[in-house]
Amino acid sequence: MAVKLMQGNEAIALGALAAGCRFYAGYPITPSTEVAEALSRELPKVGGRFIQMEDEIASMAAIIGARVGGLKSMTATSGPGFSLMQENIGYAAMAEIPCVIVNVQRLGPSTGQPTAASQGDVMQSRWGTHGDHPIIALSPVSVRQSFDLAVKAFDFSERFRTPVILLTDEIIGHMREPVELPDFAKVGTYEQRVTDKPADYKAFRNAAEGVPPMAAFGTGYRYHITGLFHDEVGFPTQRLDEIDPWLERVNTKMENHMNEIALFEEDYEKGARVAVLSYGCSARTARHALKLARAQGKQVDLLTLFTIWPFPEKQVEELGERVERIIVPEMNLGQLALEVERIVGRKKVRRVGLANGEMVTPQMVLDAMEG
Amino acid sequence: MSQQHILDAATLEQHEALIPPSGWFEQSETLQKLRKNKKFPTIWCPGCGIGVVMGALIRAIDHLGLKNDDVALVAGIGCTARMPVYMDFNTLHTTHGRALAFATGLKIARPDMKVIAIMGDGDALAIGGNHFIHAARRNLGITALVVNNSIYGMTGGQYSPTTPLGGKATTAPYGNVEPPFPVCDLAAAAGATYVARSTVYHALELDKFLAEAIAKDGFSLVEAVSYCHTTYGRLNKLGAAADMMRALKDNSLSKSAYDALTPGQQAENTKIVRGKFVDKDRPQYTAIYANLVTRVQGGEK
Numbered sequence: 104m105a106v107k108l109m110q111g112n113e114a115i116a117l118g119a120l121a122a123g124c125r126f127y128a129g130y131p132i133t134p135s136t137e138v139a140e141a142l143s144r145e146l147p148k149v150g151g152r153f154i155q156m157e158d159e160i161a162s163m164a165a166i167i168g169a170r171v172g173g174l175k176s177m178t179a180t181s182g183p184g185f186s187l188m189q190e191n192i193g194y195a196a197m198a199e200i201p202c203v204i205v206n207v208q209r210l211g212p213s214t215g216q217p218t219a220a221s222q223g224d225v226m227q228s229r230w231g232t233h234g235d236h237p238i239i240a241l242s243p244v245s246v247r248q249s250f251d252l253a254v255k256a257f258d259f260s261e262r263f264r265t266p267v268i269l270l271t272d273e274i275i276g277h278m279r280e281p282v283e284l285p286d287f288a289k290v291g292t293y294e295q296r297v298t299d300k301p302a303d304y305k306a307f308r309n310a311a312e313g314v315p316p317m318a319a320f321g322t323g324y325r326y327h328i329t330g331l332f333h334d335e336v337g338f339p340t341q342r343l344d345e346i347d348p349w350l351e352r353v354n355t356k357m358e359n360h361m362n363e364i365a366l367f368e369e370d371y372e373k374g375a376r377v378a379v380l381s382y383g384c385s386a387r388t389a390r391h392a393l394k395l396a397r398a399q400g401k402q403v404d405l406l407t408l409f410t411i412w413p414f415p416e417k418q419v420e421e422l423g424e425r426v427e428r429i430i431v432p433e434m435n436l437g438q439l440a441l442e443v444e445r446i447v448g449r450k451k452v453r454r455v456g457l458a459n460g461e462m463v464t465p466q467m468v469l470d471a472m473e474g
Numbered sequence: 475m476s477q478q479h480i481l482d483a484a485t486l487e488q489h490e491a492l493i494p495p496s497g498w499f500e501q502s503e504t505l506q507k508l509r510k511n512k513k514f515p516t517i518w519c520p521g522c523g524i525g526v527v528m529g530a531l532i533r534a535i536d537h538l539g540l541k542n543d544d545v546a547l548v549a550g551i552g553c554t555a556r557m558p559v560y561m562d563f564n565t566l567h568t569t570h571g572r573a574l575a576f577a578t579g580l581k582i583a584r585p586d587m588k589v590i591a592i593m594g595d596g597d598a599l600a601i602g603g604n605h606f607i608h609a610a611r612r613n614l615g616i617t618a619l620v621v622n623n624s625i626y627g628m629t630g631g632q633y634s635p636t637t638p639l640g641g642k643a644t645t646a647p648y649g650n651v652e653p654p655f656p657v658c659d660l661a662a663a664a665g666a667t668y669v670a671r672s673t674v675y676h677a678l679e680l681d682k683f684l685a686e687a688i689a690k691d692g693f694s695l696v697e698a699v700s701y702c703h704t705t706y707g708r709l710n711k712l713g714a715a716a717d718m719m720r721a722l723k724d725n726s727l728s729k730s731a732y733d734a735l736t737p738g739q740q741a742e743n744t745k746i747v748r749g750k751f752v753d754k755d756r757p758q759y760t761a762i763y764a765n766l767v768t769r770v771q772g773g774e775k
Contacts, residue, residue, distance in 0.1 A: 126583060147770040152582050152763060156575065157608040164568065164575030164605075165582075168548070171566055172583025194569050320546050320564035321584045327559050329567035338512060338559060339567075 106283045111249040111275040112179075114282060115205055116141035118253025119177050121290040124203070125151035126176035128165035130158055130184060133217040134273040135207035138179035159184035163191035166202045171328065173319030175257055175292075179205035181273075182224060183214065186231070192266050193232030194330045199307070199317065199353070201260035201295075203253070205269040207276040208383075208434075210460045219460030220273035222383055225438035228268045229412050235350070237357045239364060240268040240412040242383040246280035252366075252409060254290055259364065262293040263357055264314050270411060272434070274384035274462065297324065308335040309348065313356035357413050366409035367418050371425065372397075377472050378404035378426040380419065380443060382411055385432045385463055392432075392468035403472070414442045423447030430455055430471045432463040504536045509562045517556050521715025523674035523700030527621050528557050530677055530698070531590070534684035535563075545588045548577040550602060553628045553702075554594035554621040571601030574609040577616050585615065585760035588688055595622045596634040599655050603635070610664035610693045614759045617687045618666075620657055623700040631705025642709040657697045662752045667692030669752035673699040675722040676748060683750065691758050699726075699746055722746070 109117075116138050119127075127142040129135075139155070146153045152174070156162040159180055166176035180188065185206045195202055208224050210216040224231075228240040239259050243249040249271060256267040297304065297316045306326045308315050318324030327337035334345045357364055370393070381389035386407045396403045406422050408415055419442075422429060429447060431440040432455040440454040453471045457463050518524050535545055547558035551570035558565035564587070568576045573591040581589045591609075598606055598620045609616060625643060626632040633643035633650045636657065640649045658669045668690040670683040680698055687694035701707060701718035712718055729749025732740065 126579065128579060147767045150767055150771070152767075154578070154582060156578070157604050160572065161575035161578070161605055161608070164572040165579035167568075168566070168576035168579025168581075169583040170579075171576075172580045172587075174583040176579065176583075190569055191572065320566070320580065321543060321587045323543055325542060325562060325564050327565045327567065329559070330569060331567070336511065 106281050108279050108281050109246060110137055110277055110279050111243065111246045111271060112137035112207060112277065113141050114246045114249040115179070115253045115269065115271070115276075116145065117284060118250035119203065119257065120145055120149065121250070121285070121287040122175065122254040122257035122292045124175045124177050124257060125149070126166060126169035126174040127151070127153045127178065128156050128162040128169070128176070129178045129180065130156055130162050132159075132181045132184045134209055134276055135179045135181045135184075135205060137276070138205055138207070159187040160191065163188040163204070167191060167195050167198075167200045170200050170202050171320050173322070175201070175261070177203040177205065179207065181207050181209045181217070182211040182221070185224060185227060189227075189231040193234060193236065195266040196232065196236040196238060197330045198328050199264040200266070200328075201264055201317070202266050203256045203260055203269060204266060205253075205271065208270065208272040210458070216460050218273070220384060220434060220462070221458065221460065222272055222385060222434040222438070223458060224270065225411060225433075225435065226441075228270050235354065237265065237354055238268065238412050239263065239265060239357065239410070240270045241366065241409055242270045242411050243275055243409065244383060244386040244407060245275065246278060247282040248409070249275060250282065250284055254292065255366070258292040261295055262314065262363075263360070264317055265357070268412070270383070272384045301325070305335040306337050307333060307349070309352050312359065313352045361413060361415070361417065364410055364413060365415040365418060367415055368407045368409070369418070370405040370407075372402045372404060375402040375404040375425065376427045377401070377430065378406060378422055378428070379430045379432065379468060380406045380408070380422065381432050382408045382439065385434055388432050388463045388465055389468060392465040395465055395469060396472060401472070408439075411439065416446055419443055419446045423451060427451065428453060428472075430468055432456075432468050434458065434463065504532055507532045507536060507542060507562055509560055512560055514560070516560060518553060519704045521703055522553070523623065523719070524554055524557060524621055526674040526677050527554075527619070527680065527698045527700065528560065530680035530684055531557075531619065532561065533681045534688060537681065537685045538689060540588055540688075544586070545590065546580055546584070547590050547592055548573045548580060549592040550594075550597040551628075552594040552597045552626070554592060555597055557592050571597055572605065573597065574602060574605040574616065574618065578609060578614055581614050581616050582760060582763070585764070588617070589615070590617045590619060590688065592619045593621070594627070595620060595624065595636040595657070596626045599635040599657065599660070607660070607664040610661050610666045610695070612759045613665060613667060613693050613756055615691050616693055617684075617690070618661070618693070618695045619684065619698065620695065621698045621700050622657060623702040623706065624654075625702045625706040627702045627705055631702070631709060637706075641706065643706070644709070658695065658751050661695040665693065665756075666695050666752060667754050667756055668694035668750075670695070670750040671697040671699065671746070672748045673722040673726055673746060674701070675719055676726075679748060686750070686753070691761075692756065
């Protein structure tokens with residue numbers, strides 16, 4: 104494919120198409136709307152379906168409904184809409200329905216500044232809905248990676264039967280870069296395959312390493328799906344001998360596959376005593392700061408996380424053993440830094456946070472290396 | 475104490491004629507639509523009207539000759555929303571108020587399936603009111619079945635958008651100060667192509683309306699007026715389940731009887747009007763979108 108100049112939001116829409124997304128439901132909200140606009144144009148061309156719902160709650164519900172009917176599905180939103188979606192994201196986690204939720208982060212809380220960037224939804228992505236549940240959140244650093252992680256988001260959602268948050272931000276979403284995209288026909292994702300006969304099918308049994316295959320409605324596999332705690336066939340239960348195995352299975356199904364799920368990039372130097380750890384738009388600041396520091400002859404490590412949740416504990420722990428200080432620049436007042444502190448201890452971590460819509464500057468990161 | 479039947483002699487005779495002979499379970503196609511692996515009894519209080527609606531729904535689906543695989547039941551949260559789990563279809567029990575929004579995605583993904591959204595009055599019209607009017611406006615081929623018992627039953631009797639003015643509820647201890655939603659009028663105004671109402675006393679009429687609604691290629695609404703003797707009945711001293719069932723008979727009239735009234739009598743009518751209020755055709759959403767796809771794939775810019 105030819106090189107094209109495009110936005111991160113547009114690249115996400117194309118990544119979704121390449122991954123086989125055939126249903127989009129959403130509600131307009133800045134700075135995510137370009138995703139909806141692109142898919143309203145592109146989905147009919149491939150026989151897909153686009154619908155603009157009455158609100159974000161309905162959008163989230165509709166993409167779950169469509170996936171239950173067999174279509175890979177996605178929605179896109181920003182902070183306020185993401186808050187509205189939380190209950191149904193919890194439903195998708197409970198009922199194990201694959202789906203992708205794009206959150207192009209903007210400054211909050213509340214209406215905040217719709218056109219200003221932020222990374223303020225890191226913790227909302229993890230803990231936004233009530234109850235204990237696993238989640239996957241991916242955060243791109245470039246336009247091309249917006250495409251790649253959109254594909255990955257669908258891949259993971261199908262592989263682990265889970266909602267996946269594509270946690271981008273206004274800067275990456277609206278930034279334009281020249282990209283060359285792969286041939287869509289060659290882009291693959293995990294596909295659900297049910298081999299059991301309908302009479303033997305149990306949609307929620309502990310099979311396939313904790314991820315039982317999901318049958319679509321209308322394919323001869325009649326079963327019950329609920330947001331209540333349920334047994335292997337999906338019927339509501341209050342029995343501890345059915346609830347406890349469910350909790351065990353669902354809360355470990357990703358943990359046991361972190362070697363697949365943890366996406367990151369290590370740029371390490373021998374003898375480094377300081378490291379920068381970042382993600383999303385702030386990873387670009389970190390990269391720039393690294394260049395400047397190395398130009399000054401300093402040894403600095405850089406760990407860029409593309410998978411935010413589940414938190415790549417192993418990689419961060421290893422980094423904590425390498426260096427004396429980890430600088431965490433992010434566009435919030437310290438959210439992912441909390442996780443880094445949890446792993447390596449508070450004393451090793453320097454938070455460099457801004458929550459006023461301005462990007463963290465490379466100089467702020469350089470300053471944190473001193474003193 | 476003399477035993478009193480809630481049905482009059484003629485109706486009783488009519489119902490007795492319907493009682494199947496022994497061995498009925500194995501032979502009945504209708505009852506085969508209940509889930510065999512699901513433990514009964516239901517979660518509903520003894521005497522509840524929701525089971526009557528479930529029976530009507532099964533008979534309507536059976537009457538239409540639909541295959542179990544081709545039917546999806548989508549429900550929200552509440553007493554009524556527990557209905558699908560007992561029936562052997564594709565069943566999706568969702569979040570409170572959102573049945574129609576989930577059903578929207580499912581219907582668009584599988585336009586060939588019969589999608590029926592089952593909701594209570596609070597579920598459909600309070601928390602789900604927005605989805606209700608927009609599903610009707612879009613004319614998605616979904617049947618909305620609203621069981622209206624005028625109260626939030628599962629949470630113990632709080633007033634709902636259909637609680638009568640003055641009615642007592644646990645959150646309206648001095649009487650409800652809000653006027654109720656006319657469910658059928660709301661659906662008709664929002665664009666539904668089929669709108670009908672009956673009561674759980676008139677079960678056979680519900681069968682008929684549900685069958686017509688499900689057969690309709692467009693957004694259809696059936697309001698099944700029921701009662702909650704456990705909460706609303708107790709708080710308002712309306713008696714036991716049988717008394718409330720009898721009240722549905724005594725306090726309702728058919729649409730044809732209502733139409734025969736003078737305008738003055740109609741204005742003063744406080745009884746439930748049973749009947750079909752809308753039955754029209756307009757293009758169904760999934761068909762319109764399928765046309766759009768054909769046009770776009772044909773090269774239209």
